[in-house]
Amino acid sequence: MYLVASFHYCLHTEIAIAKVEELGIKKEQIFAVPLEIKGETRNIFDTIHHADGVSMLDGGAILGSACMVLGVIYGFVWEWGPIICGLLGLGVGFLVGFLLDISFTKLKHSKQRRNDKDAELFLMVHCDPHQVEEVKKALWDHLALGVAVLPGN
Amino acid sequence: MPITNPIVRRPKMAITGHSINIFHLRNPLVVAWWSLVYPGFGHLRLVSVGKGVFLFGGELLINTQAHVNLAILYSFTGNFAMAKQVLDTHLLLLYCGILVFAVWDSYRAAIEINKFSVLADHENAPMVPMVIGSAGLNSMEKRNPWVAAAWSVIVPGAGHLYCLTLIPAIFLMIGGVAIIYMAHLLPAIGYTAIGQLAQARAVLDWQWLLNVPSFYCFSIFDAYAKSVEINKIFEQEQAQFLKNNYQSTWFKMPI
Numbered sequence: 001m002y003l004v005a006s007f008h009y010c011l012h013t014e015i016a017i018a019k020v021e022e023l024g025i026k027k028e029q030i031f032a033v034p035l036e037i038k039g040e041t042r043n044i045f046d047t048i049h050h051a052d053g054v055s056m057l058d059g060g061a062i063l064g065s066a067c068m069v070l071g072v073i074y075g076f077v078w079e080w081g082p083i084i085c086g087l088l089g090l091g092v093g094f095l096v097g098f099l100l101d102i103s104f105t106k107l108k109h110s111k112q113r114r115n116d117k118d119a120e121l122f123l124m125v126h127c128d129p130h131q132v133e134e135v136k137k138a139l140w141d142h143l144a145l146g147v148a149v150l151p152g153n
Numbered sequence: 154m155p156i157t158n159p160i161v162r163r164p165k166m167a168i169t170g171h172s173i174n175i176f177h178l179r180n181p182l183v184v185a186w187w188s189l190v191y192p193g194f195g196h197l198r199l200v201s202v203g204k205g206v207f208l209f210g211g212e213l214l215i216n217t218q219a220h221v222n223l224a225i226l227y228s229f230t231g232n233f234a235m236a237k238q239v240l241d242t243h244l245l246l247l248y249c250g251i252l253v254f255a256v257w258d259s260y261r262a263a264i265e266i267n268k269f270s271v272l273a274d275h276e277n278a279p280m281v282p283m284v285i286g287s288a289g290l291n292s293m294e295k296r297n298p299w300v301a302a303a304w305s306v307i308v309p310g311a312g313h314l315y316c317l318t319l320i321p322a323i324f325l326m327i328g329g330v331a332i333i334y335m336a337h338l339l340p341a342i343g344y345t346a347i348g349q350l351a352q353a354r355a356v357l358d359w360q361w362l363l364n365v366p367s368f369y370c371f372s373i374f375d376a377y378a379k380s381v382e383i384n385k386i387f388e389q390e391q392a393q394f395l396k397n398n399y400q401s402t403w404f405k406m407p408i
Contacts, residue, residue, distance in 0.1 A: 034392035061371075062186055073226050
């Protein structure tokens with residue numbers, strides 16, 4: 001029998017494999033298929049971060065820090081003082097930068113973004129029919145996203 | 154079987170008991186922006202910690218001696234006579250040099266590091282996912298970048314402690330606390346909170362206060378970005394491990 005399970009990249013995945021091996025399954029009976037992560041690019045001059053989440057903060061941090069400095073400076077003369085003006089600057093700048101970034105990212109790369117629920121790797125386990133239930137339990141217990149049983153010898 | 158070369162020529166990462174350093178693709182323009190905000194931050198973004206702290210120290214010294222921040226403050230509020238008066242010319246011109254050097258060098262280094270990152274991905278040398286030393290433990294695991302950012306909002310540098318980088322964390326924490334102290338920020342926050350705005354304005358040290366926004370924003374941004382980068386290296390290392398250990402030719406395929 002075969003079991004196929006999908007996982008995220010995380011420590012639990014390694015623990016799942018270890019638990020399956022402890023059930024008497026040999027290393028040669030486990031086959032892992034780590035998926036390449038979509039949007040990962042080797043192009044140096046691409047704007048690189050659009051696919052990996054860092055760009056979520058680029059625009060916000062840049063505009064936020066700039067507006068915060070301006071807020072602190074003009075707090076010197078404005079009535080509310082530097083701290084409130086600085087914080088307002090940070091908030092407004094961050095929000096504007098963040099929204100701009102998201103709208104650009106959505107327009108340009110909407111299909112490259114990874115969904116949290118997407119499988120990142122697959123495990124295939126070849127085992128005897130009487131082992132299926134316990135292997136299946138070990139996989140589910142360690143955060144498998146989905147498990148399927150295939151007939152076969 | 155490929156011939157295994159024992160010498161790693163283009164490593165992707167280095168890890169010790171206290172810090173982790175990785176090659177990752179980064180946008181050179183964003184790196185240059187951080188150097189413009191404060192010389193040294195661009196290099197810290199590239200995990201060139203020594204260079205970054207050195208440049209930051211130099212810039213802080215010159216800025217404090219020459220009262221550059223005060224001059225910026227007066228200029229932006231239209232008080233040009235005061236701006237000229239407050240500047241100390243003993244070190245002022247050096248400021249320009251250090252600023253432009255930091256921007257240029259971090260931009261250049263970012264492009265160079267991107268090339269190293271591509272070459273390291275190509276070589277795909279084995280990576281070390283954890284190190285335990287006699288005084289510390291560093292082990293990669295998925296970390297939530299928003300948690301790192303949130304901790305840095307509360308204490309500058311705390312987000313870096315969360316994501317495995319002790320040395321930048323020490324710099325950001327000590328530096329952040331020192332700047333906040335010198336600027337008399339916390340008493341001013343107290344006065345602002347109870348509505349005594351005139352008192353808040355009077356208690357602040359403006360020369361030091363203008364360091365706060367950039368320092369604070371950088372520590373938040375960098376903690377977030379580092380967590381994302383380390384998470385990606387974790388995935389890369391785990392995929393490598395699985396490919397090397399669980400793709401046996403003896404595996405009996407179902408079809």
